[in-house]
Amino acid sequence: MRVRVVKAKESSRNKKILIQTMAIAAALLITGVFILAIGHNPINVYSSMIKGSFGSAYRVKETIIKAVPLLITALGIAAAFRMKFWNIGAEGQIIMGAFGASFVALRFADLPKGAVLLSMMIAAVVCGGVWGIIPGYLKAKWGTNESIVTLMMNYIALKWIVYLQYGPWKDPASQGFPKIANFADSAILPKFLGVHIGWIIALVLVVVIHIFINYTKKGYEIVVLGESENTARYAGMDIKKIVLLATFISAGIAGLAGMIQASAVSNTLNMQIAGGAGYTAIIIAWLSGLSAPWMVVVSLLFAALIQGGSFIQTAFQIPQSAADIIQALILFCVLGSQFFIQYKVVFGGGEVRGN
Template sequence: MIHIVKKEVSKTRDKILIRVGAVLAALVLSSIIVAFAGANPIELYIGIFQGCFGSIHRFGATIEKMVPLLVLSLGVMVAFKMQFWNIGAEGQFLMGAVGATLVVRLLPNLPLPIMLLCMALLAFIFGAIWLMIPAFFKARFGTNETLFTLMLNYIALTFVTALQYDFWKDPAANGMPKIANLPGNALLPSISGFNLSILFTVIIVLVMYFFMNKSKIGFEIAVLGESENTARYIGINITKTVIIAAMVSGGLCGLVGMFQISGVSGALSIEITGGLGFTAIIVAWLSGLKVPFVVMNSFFFAILLQGASYIQTAFQIPGSVAEMVQAIVLFFILGSEFILQYRITSDKKKREVA
């Protein structure tokens, strides 16, 4: 008989060893697939590394992929801490981008600093509202936020589709269904591939660290997440806490929408999210809802994303192979969580020993 036994808390050293081991095992397995695709695995892995860190430009691209994922994960984390399962980051992301675009359409001639500020503000508000709708319904009528936030993703997506194909369609695009590019005064300034959103993200990380660990409201969110009865008992204003948490969570995800269109894509479209709102759930969860680990894991995921896109072009291998490598690594990392928490013992061995 085989038994699965819960481990006592692992040492930090063991944790690192197991995780590194998982990545190595994943790379070995990926090698087989890569070899079938006709590339040399070793060269390919070196390629991934070079693709991420090989030059200032490539490193910039890695960071560019990290920024949205990191901020989204932080946003999702806040709601998760309250055990409010916000899986609507995709939708909040899109709505944030809609909010930012709206500013540009209404007041196209604002000077750059004010323009960026207004865009960020409206993006935050739009994202926040998109999460406060399900939060309100949950508080009032006890609706299930998991389904609610998920479905709001599709509403947001279809809404943006409607904007792109009809209402906000760029007449100058020769019939192409796209929304007009943002003017220069609405683009985040950048220096050799590093745009201003990086600076904002650093600030957000610091603020969120304080918010989660050292602020009253962060503590209240954690208490409320663990036990509503205890929250009532110590006199936490539950409605207020839920609203603030939903606002911060949705707002951060919305802000990413502004970062993305103003710093990366240059225009609102249905493709800007790239599924990052879902990846952020994995990142937040893997990080145990702790800010430093969210930063670490976002960086790791960014390497996977950037590495995969680099090797496609550098090695002329199909995009699907790059994605498979990515997925295998992810799979092994998730699997290693199991080994971190449980160990497998068999009766036979024990009996022989005894």
């Protein structure tokens, strides 16, 4: 109890901003040394990373396409994190959402386009949601550790797609190549302003989640339960119901991201469908302080980092592994600074002892 009180008092906004600014400076410095070591001018590399992600209309579009799944998944993750339910299974939930959408896309492509897309979305939310409600139920019923269960279920989801890809769903027209058939046109999301409408869905979700968490009864219950189970119990809340609802919402949204990726980006289902977005989104949700509007900014920055990283590979002939190291170093410093924010807090907690 005492530690928590101190935590809030000690973490002043200015201090946080200072630490994070220093972290970014340190990141650029360390990465700069690394870039020098592989024989390039850091300033050139940095500027072309920015150019690579925002330098032309095409590049901006690519960056947005990469930001969409990150943003949507982060929104979903935040819904569970608000309840202190550590859902690190978004990767699997994206995959299962994509599976549900693909099932509809492959079976019922003959229906009108609107009907196909809508039923794909519903199927994705249900399949992803079920993948999240299972660990939610296990936790509510027997108090299992949700981090482990959600993590393990990622692998089950992934192997399930591998099985489909090599087995029952293998496209007979692919001449033995293990791939699932491409979707028909009716199952592909339309574009708006040159980018598939996933970005509109994402922005709508930002507003919806923001309102849900801050201005609805269910959202309030989720936050209270996240603060203290005893308080929720004391206030007469039905804890099991809240856990099931929040995990379904969290995973269902991740599932929707899977539908968007399968429909608009890969036009099919394959094992790369989530591509680590489920893990990256955890970082985004956390760095945004679980605030929906901030997630828009942070996921764009992450998408730019990914996009810029792939651009410098071609521009400077830097191998992919080196580009990955640059990304990783920047992430390491920014995330590492979180530790220093925490550490200061805990240190203060140890010293302030009254009476």
